[in-house]
Amino acid sequence: MTRYHTFLVLLLLSLPFAVSASVVTTKHNLSVSGPGSVRASQESQVCIFCHTPHNASPNSPLWNRRDPGGSYTPYSSSTAKASPGQPTGASLLCLSCHDGTIALGEVLSRSSNISMRSGISTMPSGPGRLGTDLSDDHPVSFTYNNTLANQNGELVNPGSLPSDVKLDSNSRLQCTACHDPHDNSFGKFLVKNNIRSGLCTSCHDKNHWSQTAHSTSTKRWNGSGENPWPNSQWTTVRDNACLNCHQPHSAPGRQRLLKHVQEEDNCLVCHNGNVASKNIENEFNKFSQHPISMRTGAHSPNESAIVNSPRHVECVDCHNPHAARSGSGNPPGPLTGVRGINISGGVMSTINSEYQLCFRCHSSSSGKPAPRTNRQISQTNTRLEFTTNNPSFHPVAGPGRNQNVPSLISPLNTSSTIKCTDCHNNDNSNGPNGPHGSSFEPILKRQYLTNDPTPESASAYALCYQCHDRNSILGNESFSRHNLHITGMGGMGGGGMGGMGGNLSTPCNVCHDPHGISGTQGNSTNNSKLINFDRSVVSPSSSGILRFESTGTFSGRCYLTCHNQNHNPKEYPGGMGGGGMGGGGMGGGGMN
Numbered sequence: 001m002t003r004y005h006t007f008l009v010l011l012l013l014s015l016p017f018a019v020s021a022s023v024v025t026t027k028h029n030l031s032v033s034g035p036g037s038v039r040a041s042q043e044s045q046v047c048i049f050c051h052t053p054h055n056a057s058p059n060s061p062l063w064n065r066r067d068p069g070g071s072y073t074p075y076s077s078s079t080a081k082a083s084p085g086q087p088t089g090a091s092l093l094c095l096s097c098h099d100g101t102i103a104l105g106e107v108l109s110r111s112s113n114i115s116m117r118s119g120i121s122t123m124p125s126g127p128g129r130l131g132t133d134l135s136d137d138h139p140v141s142f143t144y145n146n147t148l149a150n151q152n153g154e155l156v157n158p159g160s161l162p163s164d165v166k167l168d169s170n171s172r173l174q175c176t177a178c179h180d181p182h183d184n185s186f187g188k189f190l191v192k193n194n195i196r197s198g199l200c201t202s203c204h205d206k207n208h209w210s211q212t213a214h215s216t217s218t219k220r221w222n223g224s225g226e227n228p229w230p231n232s233q234w235t236t237v238r239d240n241a242c243l244n245c246h247q248p249h250s251a252p253g254r255q256r257l258l259k260h261v262q263e264e265d266n267c268l269v270c271h272n273g274n275v276a277s278k279n280i281e282n283e284f285n286k287f288s289q290h291p292i293s294m295r296t297g298a299h300s301p302n303e304s305a306i307v308n309s310p311r312h313v314e315c316v317d318c319h320n321p322h323a324a325r326s327g328s329g330n331p332p333g334p335l336t337g338v339r340g341i342n343i344s345g346g347v348m349s350t351i352n353s354e355y356q357l358c359f360r361c362h363s364s365s366s367g368k369p370a371p372r373t374n375r376q377i378s379q380t381n382t383r384l385e386f387t388t389n390n391p392s393f394h395p396v397a398g399p400g401r402n403q404n405v406p407s408l409i410s411p412l413n414t415s416s417t418i419k420c421t422d423c424h425n426n427d428n429s430n431g432p433n434g435p436h437g438s439s440f441e442p443i444l445k446r447q448y449l450t451n452d453p454t455p456e457s458a459s460a461y462a463l464c465y466q467c468h469d470r471n472s473i474l475g476n477e478s479f480s481r482h483n484l485h486i487t488g489m490g491g492m493g494g495g496g497m498g499g500m501g502g503n504l505s506t507p508c509n510v511c512h513d514p515h516g517i518s519g520t521q522g523n524s525t526n527n528s529k530l531i532n533f534d535r536s537v538v539s540p541s542s543s544g545i546l547r548f549e550s551t552g553t554f555s556g557r558c559y560l561t562c563h564n565q566n567h568n569p570k571e572y573p574g575g576m577g578g579g580g581m582g583g584g585g586m587g588g589g590g591m592n
Contacts, residue, residue, distance in 0.1 A: 022182075023046065023047075023181070023182040023183070024046055025184075026182075026183075026184040026189070027128075027184070028049075028050075028181055028182070028184075028189070029046050030043075030046075030049045030104060030116075031043050031044055031045060031046045031048075031049075032044055033046070034046075038104070038116065038117075038120055038123075038124060039116065039117055040105065040114050040115065040116055040117065041115040041116060041117050042115065043105075043114045043115075048064060048107060048109065048110075048114075049064070049065075049104065049105075049107060049114070050063065050064055050065065050093075050181075051063065051064050052064040052107065052108060052109040054109065055108055055109050056108065056109075057108060059092075059093060063093055063108075064107045064108050064109055065093070065096040065097070065102065065106070065107060065108065066096065066102065066106070066108060067092065067096070068092065068095055068096050068099055068101055068102060070099070070101055070132055071086070071132070072086055072087055072095075072099075072132050072133070072134050073132065073133045073134055073135045074086070074087075074134055074135065074139065074141075075134055075135050075136075075137060075138065075139040075254075076135060076255075077254075077255040077256055078255065078300040078301075078302055079255075079256070079300065079301050079302050080139070081148055081151040081152045082139055082142040082143075082144070082148055082152075083142060084139035084140060084141055084142040085141065085142075086141070087134070087140055087141045088141045088172065088174075089141065089168050089170070089172060089174050090168060090174040090175055090176040091140040091141050091174045091175045091176075092141075094175045094176075094179075094181070095130070097123055098123060098128060098129065098130045099123075099129075099130055099131055099132050100122045100123045100129045100130075100131055101122065101132065102122065103121045103122055104116055104120065104121070104122065104123060105121075127231075127249065127250065130249060130250065135254050136249070136250050136251045136252070136254045136257070137248065137249045137250065137251070137257075138178075138248045138249065138257065139173075140173060140174055140175055141172055141173070141174060142172060142173060143170070143171055143172055144158050144167055144171060144172065144173045144203075145158060145171055146158065146159075154204060154205055154206050154207060155203060155204065155205065156202065156203050156204070156205050158171065161202060161203065162192070162202050164191045164192045164202075165177050165178070165191060165192070165199070165202045165203065166191075173203075176191075177191075177203075178190060178191060178199060178248075179191065187233065194243075195234060195239050196215065196238060196239055196241045197215075197240075197241035197242040197243065200241070200242040200246075201241075201242075204242075206322040206323075207322065207323065207337060208320070208322060208323035208325075208336060208337045209322050209323070211323075211325055212321070212322060212323050212324055212325050212336075213237070213324060213325050213326060214237060214241065214244055214245075214321060214322070214324070215238060215241055216238055216325075217236070217237040217238055218236050218237070218238055219236060219237045219270075219275050219276060219277070220235050220236055220275070221235070221274060221275050222274050222275070223274075224274045225269075225272060225274045226269055226274075228240075228244065228269045228270050228274075228275055229243070229244075237270070237275065244270065245258060245259060245266045245267075245321060246258060246259065247259045253266070255297075255300075256301075261296065262293070262296055263292075263296065263297075263299060263314045263315065263316065264284075264292045264293060264314060264315050267280075267315045267319075267321070268280065268281045278431065278432035279431070279432070280432045280436055282431075282437075283426060283431065283432060283436035283437035283438075284436060284437050285437070286427075286437035286438055286439055287437075287438070287439050287440075287441065288437065288438050288439070288440065288441040288442055288443045288444070289436060289437030289438070289443065290313045290435065290436060290437070290443070291313060292313055292314055292315060294312070294313075295310065295312045295314075298310055298312040298314070299312060299314040299316060299317055301316070305339050305340065305341055305347040305348075305360060306341065306360060306363065306364055306365055307360050307361045307365050308365055308366050308367070309366075310367065311361065311365050311366065311367040311368070313361060317360065317361070318335065318338065318357060319334055319335065319338065320336065320337035320338050322337070323336040323337025323338075324336055324337070330352075330353055330354055330419060331351050331352065331353060331354045331356075331357065332354070332433075334434070335351065335354060335357055337350055338350070338351055338357055339351065339357075339360065340356030340357045340358075340359060340360055341356055341359035341360055341363055341383065342356055342359075343355075343356075343359075343383060343386065343387060343388065343397040343398075345363070345364070345383065353397075353419075354419045354420055354421060355386065355396050355397060355419065355420050358382065358420050359382065359383045362381075362382040362383075363381050363382055363383035363384075364381055364383070368380045372441075372442070372450070373450065373509060373513075373534050373536075374534060374535045374536045375513060375532050375533070375534065375535065376532055376533045376535055376538075376546060377513075377517060377518075377521045377522055377527070377532050379517070379518050379521060381518075382515055384518040384520065385513075385515035385516040385517070385518060386515060386516055387516070387518065387519060389519050390516050390517055390518055390519045390522070391517055391519060391522045391523055391524040391525075391526075391527040391528050392516055392517055392522075392524075392527060392528050392529055392530045392531070393515065393516030393517070393530075394418065394514065394515060394516060394530070395416060395417045395418060396417065396418060396419065396420060397417075398417060399414065399415050399416065399417055400414065401528075402414065402528070402529065404478075404553060404554070405478070406472055406477040406478055407468040407469050407472040407473055407477060407478050408467065408468065408469070409466075409467055409468065409469050412467055418467075420435070421433070421434060421435060421445075422445070422466075422467075423444060423445055423463060423514075424438075424442070424443045424444060424445065425438070425443070425444075425445040426438060426445065427439045427440055427444070427445060427446065440463075444463055445463065445466070446462035446463040446466060447459055447460065447461075447462045447463060448461060448462070448463035448464065448508075448509070449461065449507055450507050450509035450510075450534075451507065452504075452506060452507055452510055452534070452536075452537045453488065453504040453505045453506065453507075454505060454506075454507045455487075455505055456474075456486045456487045456505050458470060460507075461486075461507075461508055464508055473486070474486065474487070478554075479554075479572070480572060481572060485505075485506045485511070486505060486506060486507075486508070487505050488504045488505035488506070489505075504563045506537070506562070506563070509534060510533065510534045510537045510538060510562070511531055511532075511533060511534075511538075511548075512529070512530040512531065512532070513530050513531075513532035514530065516530065517530065517531075517532050524550070525549055525550050526547045526548055526549060526550075527548075528550045529550075531548045533546065533548075533560065537562060537563075538560050538561070538562045539560065539561045539562075540559070540560065540561065541559040541560055541561055541566055541567055541568035541569070542561070542566050542568050543559070543568050545559035545560075545568070545569075546559060546560050547559050547560075548560075549569070551573075555571075555572060555573045556571075556572050557569040557570060557571045557572065558570050558572070
């Protein structure tokens with residue numbers, strides 16, 4: 001062994017890297033004997049490309065390359081608590097090759113550059129060439145201390161880092177926290193095996209992560225469409241873990257290092273039926289859907305709980321990918337760990353009911369579309385519509401007010417509550433659950449026709465009839481004129497009124513407002529049982545009055561003109577009322 005080689009052995013043993021395998025067998029052997037495609041034409045010395053015993057730079061360990069000296073664009077994001085600046089320490093040493101600005105053969109101990117094969121000079125294009133724009137790479141050269149861990153809330157305390165993940169002498173996280181340049185035992189020169197993101201979770205302690213589907217699922221790619229893991233040796237969701245969505249270097253989605261620029265593509269590459277069993281991607285092609293492809297880069301995890309500026313919807317506005325799991329309940333497993341707004345308008349860091357998530361966009365957000373129905377009382381804030389001190393409401397935030405609802409289908413009763421997704425959901429019962437898309441607007445589980453007139457049928461008002469018994473409604477058990485109004489024919493105990501002026505059948509929607517009527521706008525006399533008339537169909541009576549008045553249980557009167565019938569007023573005593581699940585609703589309502 002020559003004196004030079006003896007020196008190199010001693011040098012390597014003294015380095016702050018765990019030298020458990022030989023660099024000779026890795027791509028970092030740039031000598032003529034190296035196994036990679038990038039190597040010298042004739043140079044036989046292995047370590048000279050990085051180290052020299054004489055004339056070294058001031059940087060340890062006996063560094064044989066000059067400082068790149070350029071300016072870098074560091075990683076940044078709206079949620080970053082660390083403040084990475086220009087690279088320092090070991091990271092800057094790595095970049096003397098990996099930024100592609102200095103020739104690989106340019107070393108301080110030689111007066112001329114070492115010649116490389118195939119005319120290669122600097123690091124060739126590919127995953128190893130990071131460039132000077134590091135905004136798409138995991139941040140480096142920042143201080144990782146207790147203060148940072150506490151501010152972030154989901155970082156491991158630096159004192160608890162595993163022994164193979166090392167910070168530098170100034171407590172900064174450098175490239176060498178994840179990479180050992182002399183040992184490629186785990187691939188990509190990682191300091192430990194990253195199967196199931198063992199390296200990532202050495203620092204990142206995401207809430208709920210251990211139980212999420214992304215850390216436990218054994219689903220595999222079926223070979224159709226895009227390969228979700230083109231650069232991975234692992235073939236299941238569980239084994240890829242963080243790498244299902246994130247790419248530590250040269251990430252297309254720079255903020256949060258996402259594998260795809262379009263936020264939803266990071267989800268749909270698996271949730272298109274080729275990995276996950278249900279094809280959610282197809283749902284967003286339906287007639288009515290949450291428009292996830294409408295905007296890019298609008299969402300930020302630390303944005304206001306009320307989605308504004310601009311109003312938008314992305315998969316991660318409803319789902320926390322670090323927490324989502326299978327399972328039912330309220331909220332169901334896929335909604336675990338998401339923020340919301342409670343019925344009083346307060347922010348919830350973690351929802352405990354599904355409707356609280358919906359209120360993020362469908363309560364006081366600006367930029368909401370105009371109401372689909374021209375109501376006598378107009379309201380687009382669903383939180384105000386579902387408030388439990390309202391004159392009437394569907395029982396989403398709490399049981400309803402009406403205790404006389406003969407149309408309810410068991411097991412529903414007047415103490416029941418329902419969820420938003422009982423109405424707004426996939427129209428295909430065999431498809432993925434949730435309000436991703438539907439053939440029925442606005443993302444309805446079943447058909448609910450609102451155009452006047454609409455011939456009554458089980459399918460026309462299938463949404464109402466899933467909770468309210470059709471025979472009960474048409475049998476006038478809750479309102480003596482239900483059959484007449486809905487079918488335009490009377491019958492089944494309905495009685496006269498001359499067929500509503502030519503047998504015109506009136507949709508449930510003409511009289512009933514399906515969410516509720518805000519107590520700040522309506523009152524218990526005129527707006528019980530979700531009565532809130534459609535002004536495009538109903539107009540004032542001959543005396544100029546437009547209202548319904550409740551006069552007691554199963555009785556009331558109307559002042560209005562509808563289908564050329566003048567009610568000024570029209571009294572409805574006896575056999576009238578019912579309401580819908582404690583507040584009236586969408587065909588089961590009644591008018592008491």
